[in-house]
Amino acid sequence: MQQNDTSINAVDDRLFSPDQAQRAIARGLYARVRNLPLICPHGHVNPLMLADEGYNWGTPVDVLIIPDHYIFRLLYSQGISLAALGIPRRGGDRTYAGIEADHRKIWRTACDHWYLFRGTPTGIWLREELRDVFGIALKISSATADAIYDMLQEKLDSPDFRPRRLFDRFKIEVLATTDAATDTLEHHQAIRVSGWGGRVIPTFRPDAVVNIDTEGWRANIDRLSAVSDIYVRNYASFIQALEQRRGFFKAQGATATDHAAQIAYTERLDETEAAALFDRALSGTATRDDAQRFTGHMLIEMARMSTEDGLVMQLHIGSHRDHNPEIFSLYGRDMGADIPITSEFTRNLKPLLDRFGNTPRLTLVLFNLDETTYSRELAPLAGHYPALRLGPPWWFFDSINGMRRYFDSVVETAGIYNLAGFNDDTRAFPSIPARHDLWRRVSADWLAGLIVQGIIDEEDADAMIIDLAYTLAKQTYHLGDSA
């Protein structure tokens, strides 16, 4: 049963077409970019890791299982409880009765069920991460569980595997985190004054103060007042406080904002209506409809601010968060129970585009979990409006087939120059190289396919592979200048 995957290692053609002609071309294109620095313009790495020079990873389970809902989601679907995987309750409580505390045992449980990940990108990422980051070529299984655990623990305890060392080893040129509008960014400041050269920049994510139906919204507004030094007592001061925070983030190196909404609905309210609605929110009398309209209005307002301060605007659409009420009440958010819904952009984004779609001062990057919109709405929109760029396949679609379908669906209509390149969108720091590598391989193979079919020539492909792997992300997010 134990078996290392040397045979796969030996062939460095993984994820390429079996066709020999295409494979040879893909190999050549991939070689051009496999060692390029990594541009990471969107993700969820905790900046504390990089602020704390002596950061302690904890156990392999602390690094690879507990924070990764891609992994425990699938184990849970087959009847393994989150408690058995050591997942802490809401608020971080790990001592609740029944939560497994023996991390070696948790690791064995995961390895015993690792067959569940056959054919999944999560399985590929972890395999490549073990091999390329931690130098472990064993295939995960019940038989290898203990050996892998011990090897991992040894590496995690070694100074060579501290986050800053990995950051440098990974050749990360820039890493953007995602931070609440009310965050004071002390970790980012600590990194900048530390003398370490890594470029780690924040991203302004105001959802918790902009979406008035957020749990704890009123407290978030108070915190916004506090950190901005602007007393948010009405719509006008709310806008001022947001502008203050954007300025602060920009001063700390931010080049982008990020916004999430279940649907892409936008609507321009006049100032009187916006003010009245905000007052209702402050007094706790806003309706569900108010919340949707205010979010739709604020997306346009955020686009307006972006045209003024130049921050790239990202919009993530289509996730029904916290679908499972039992899991949510016990464990809280981001527990693998977010489920996509259908999306609509043509009508929903029109009010925003009517105002700012023709303005090159705005760059709006769209992310989405409904692949049907790729060819039907997103590519036609991005292939027309100067303000739009399409983000790479997101979340469930950050996968081999997800990328192939994306390329096949959007490029014929939008070209590649209306795309935003790649981002890894991960909180799993050690998985970053594996994720970029997957994108680079799939991109190279896709371009090789275009060559062997006579759609593009090698001169085109040589330029396109570098654009896809590196340049598009750097340009889209205005990352050309170092901080």
Add this chain to the structure above:
Amino acid sequence: MQQNDTSINAVDDRLFSPDQAQRAIARGLYARVRNLPLICPHGHVNPLMLADEGYNWGTPVDVLIIPDHYIFRLLYSQGISLAALGIPRRGGDRTYAGIEADHRKIWRTACDHWYLFRGTPTGIWLREELRDVFGIALKISSATADAIYDMLQEKLDSPDFRPRRLFDRFKIEVLATTDAATDTLEHHQAIRVSGWGGRVIPTFRPDAVVNIDTEGWRANIDRLSAVSDIYVRNYASFIQALEQRRGFFKAQGATATDHAAQIAYTERLDETEAAALFDRALSGTATRDDAQRFTGHMLIEMARMSTEDGLVMQLHIGSHRDHNPEIFSLYGRDMGADIPITSEFTRNLKPLLDRFGNTPRLTLVLFNLDETTYSRELAPLAGHYPALRLGPPWWFFDSINGMRRYFDSVVETAGIYNLAGFNDDTRAFPSIPARHDLWRRVSADWLAGLIVQGIIDEEDADAMIIDLAYTLAKQTYHLGDSA
């Protein structure tokens, strides 16, 4: 024009990738499963065929054309009337003026137009069925029509081709039929007492008593009272009667129920509301909205019963039945005029999943005719909720491309262990081996593709091909124990 397909016969690599490396691997994987017994957990074979030891097939047209809406649907689309194909009117009347009675002539008509089936799974199934079941290697055409008809008739008249003989020859390990909740299952009982060893089990399908807008619902309720010996006079006795029937089906070997609805809407009514609604249905005053809410409620109620009696719950969503009123009024149901509609699961199934999604005591197998839900909703749901499994591609999607799109869309997110394996879902008994063979070939080729791309290794594929071809269906439907 006449030409047999020996050339295709000679190459046993059909449905495999043209790539030689992938093809060689696919061939090896397919060889591991091609002779495994068939697990048939869902279908529409008439149990009478297997209860009657001397069952008479009738003519080739009785076997292959008249009962198969996949076939006469496409002939009809090109202007061939159902009457010309011998399709009986509503109620089975075959003597209506204009209905062709000469079955050889009908067969010739079908063969004259067989080119319509080029590139369709229906065409492949019949080709393989003729060759592998009936030993006829001729290609269907006007020129071969008579010869094929004669050869078929000879076989059908032979004792070697009686259904029980075919059942054994096909190596069917278990065959589930689909039966109304009010069915008395006498054919199943006859099979069990006959001494013949074939395992033929019923499936509990209560749509006609649960969906209060069914034509003839009131009479169905009376029949339910009669067969259950529980007088259904209100909601409480209705539930009791259903539980009685489930118990009866289970005693007759059933391991599953089956439910169909146009949409996946679920809603939990409180007992008072459910009772009042049922009273309105009994008195003939229920509205269309009542009907939808009651179906939505009963799906949750059926899930509740499944958690208690352990019957696997199947749900078929998305068909607009009897779309063509002229065909429906003359010929009735299942006449090739059912057309899919869009489906939604994330919001619609939530009330059911809120109650039973985390319960491993429930297995809910979802079938669907809207492929866009595969990657967007179904795979994320099945990749999280312990209660969910995804059924194989259904109906129009039980095809080569349908299976490939299914694998490519669901496995990256849900893995293969949240799938329910294959079922043939057919009333065309002699086509069963061809349908399973198609699934097994496409599965083998898909796995071979993963190997040549370095996504999985051979050890993984060896396990996965057996799981896909055999084990997943057997486990999902609790068919491990013989009756």
Add this chain to the structure above:
Amino acid sequence: MQQNDTSINAVDDRLFSPDQAQRAIARGLYARVRNLPLICPHGHVNPLMLADEGYNWGTPVDVLIIPDHYIFRLLYSQGISLAALGIPRRGGDRTYAGIEADHRKIWRTACDHWYLFRGTPTGIWLREELRDVFGIALKISSATADAIYDMLQEKLDSPDFRPRRLFDRFKIEVLATTDAATDTLEHHQAIRVSGWGGRVIPTFRPDAVVNIDTEGWRANIDRLSAVSDIYVRNYASFIQALEQRRGFFKAQGATATDHAAQIAYTERLDETEAAALFDRALSGTATRDDAQRFTGHMLIEMARMSTEDGLVMQLHIGSHRDHNPEIFSLYGRDMGADIPITSEFTRNLKPLLDRFGNTPRLTLVLFNLDETTYSRELAPLAGHYPALRLGPPWWFFDSINGMRRYFDSVVETAGIYNLAGFNDDTRAFPSIPARHDLWRRVSADWLAGLIVQGIIDEEDADAMIIDLAYTLAKQTYHLGDSA
């Protein structure tokens, strides 16, 4: 940087699978059809081009850039203004301040940004058009811009490149234009009396008089009265006038009508209601809802007329026209700002199909911009109703991947004989051969794929390639008889 694409020229296998076995078969199939005459049953070529024997093309920019929204759309998306591309303002004004008048400069701008078209069908079409129509094998780039411009201008000025000469050289068997119901078709008449043998026929497109919310509808009705000699004063005379125009178009060679609607909604109004609604439209008091219902009613009425006069009915669904108000107000329609929306056919078309779906006297060809409907709705509908045919992939989907997805999605359910073959749908006359060639290559390669997988045999493929490339379009549109 300068590089001609001889290498690609040399390989005449472009758009074929890299697999050598499939490629060899594709080459053979393509060879059977590459020189067949072109059937062009739907498009937007200006008939004036062919009426005027001495038609002057103008500059390369007049021919290739200004009229082609596929091209300027993508340039615009990357910040190049329409003015910089010489696009005239609404009404054709080219002298507005800022509109570039130097066509060589415009051409250079386009060539400087030609990399945007890498991997797009627009890029392929123009490459092949330059090479095969104009004999220019240079790759478009900044370095080759002037040379290509000069070579193009020389050809355009030559009598050998006048439209009629190209028509003959392209081997166009028949070309249908698209013409308003109120058009007097003088160019078509001029062509017919000219003695030139080319078959150029009109298509009856009544949207501007049928859709009561059309800008300028009232004036269109006056024009309808004038050209039909029937005073349209109520619904009855409106219907009479439309029937008169259909008769006139048919007399001028038309074999088809064409209708566009944002959604496929159909509804049968009774005569009283239709008349009252039409009166409201005449008096300017119709509502938005009136407009949708009247369009839905008139689609059924047009189907009724088709069953009587035999004109094939085309229906184009799913485009949100003029999405960008700034572009629309300055430049008008067809400026690359039409964006698709979701479509629904199963329920929307039912009222029309209830009346005429079973009638072989109707041929209704459906076009659509929502690919999800292919397998879910369109193929099941076309695989049942005798009246339905599916049009080829339209607009954004008239592409390599668009065609592949179309074949893979519709044929398994509908076969190829419920398809309408190909049409180029273009106003860019010199691009016609490149567009048909792309379809023929993709068709050949798709069929070759079926052969190498053992799905069809060579006998089938030999017939199917000719049907797809030529026969299906000719038969569907009743183009068998020369005018």
